[in-house]
Amino acid sequence: MIRVQREDFDPGSELDALTRGRTDIGGVTSFVGLVREMAGGATIAGMTLEHYPGMTEQQLEAIEAEARRRWPLDAVLIIHRFGELKPGDRIVLVATAASHRDAAFDACRFLIDWLKTKAPFWKLEETAAGPRWVDAKDSDDQAAARWTRK
Amino acid sequence: MIRVQREDFDPGSELDALTRGRTDIGGVTSFVGLVREMAGGATIAGMTLEHYPGMTEQQLEAIEAEARRRWPLDAVLIIHRFGELKPGDRIVLVATAASHRDAAFDACRFLIDWLKTKAPFWKLEETAAGPRWVDAKDSDDQAAARWTRK
Amino acid sequence: MKLLYFAWLRQKIGVAEENLDLPAEIATVAQLVDWLKARGPRYADALGNTKLVRVAVNREYVGYDHRLKPGDEVALFPPVTGG
């Protein structure tokens, strides 16, 4: 399941909902991404996350579908926020539930790696020197490339 | 921080506490292990987790310290339950917070892999054919061996 | 044709969205981008380095050789930075 929203989310209740009433899930791996105050050598007062409504959801659904093709997953949840965020705010939650932990871990990392290079979001940071668009990172491209099938 | 306890825990409030008031954390990876109803080809009605009080805590602290030596981590939390558990119950929570997601993911997986082969816990499952001690898995030894330094 | 721009591409071009009538000879994304660059300095600046310009047609990523159809929604944007 994927959600793109302006509002904050509660990781605890989201994770609870993923496994509630189920007895076939052996493990849940999750990742929560947060806004850091220090970024690229500057202190940021906040950021605005722009996205492409429609395409964002479509891309996240495609990424979820790809993860489900690659690993036997009992549940998948991706929540990604847009709009104005402050340091310490949650940006993204990715959670995967599976019978075995290897699948849950691999799929969770795959989802965040692919999301970072494929989901149409753009970060505009507010620094003391004014607003600045975040550059895409080579390290993110390399992280996503780990999952390219040969 | 490590905790060994009979009571259940609330992953949401535990994860919140890990990052509350902090603006230097970029990501939190967590793993929650749950009791599966189907295990080793049998349906289980429940399980009892035995442990070695004192040594368990000492081992978990050593595992946390090793993770902190290997990765730059802002926070580490390990909670492991003992006593009687039913299918669907939470067994363990491992969470790692770091500036960058690679450290958080690697450390979280290291912690659960090492914990499974080093922390003195033993599972006694209740099956229709009576109680049975869970055998250690080769796959867990192999998972832990991934992290052996050459 | 409906065109969408995002992030600094939107800021440089100065609009988020526009509907343009394309000349009939424009068949591919590459031809569209070249035609846009010739429309004025804002476009030329925004689209100058095509290594930094990603293209989606009808909300799917496409390459520069992708063939356009009437009614397509074409989006141009920088490499993404979410997550």
Added chain:
Amino acid sequence: MKLLYFAWLRQKIGVAEENLDLPAEIATVAQLVDWLKARGPRYADALGNTKLVRVAVNREYVGYDHRLKPGDEVALFPPVTGG
């Protein structure tokens, strides 16, 4: 010397904990395990396959060649299965 047993090792031996006076010639973990196995069929059964017997002295894992000291807390248990 204080001895602790866990899981199926505890069940097979029949006690969780005991204080035993060891003969003076027992210097290592390996010698202790051999001596225990000779104490009776329950011990022999529990400790028969030492591949399945882990040893901790004073709550730290040790090998079979580890030398024992008076006052040590020695724990014998199967491979762990937590997590």
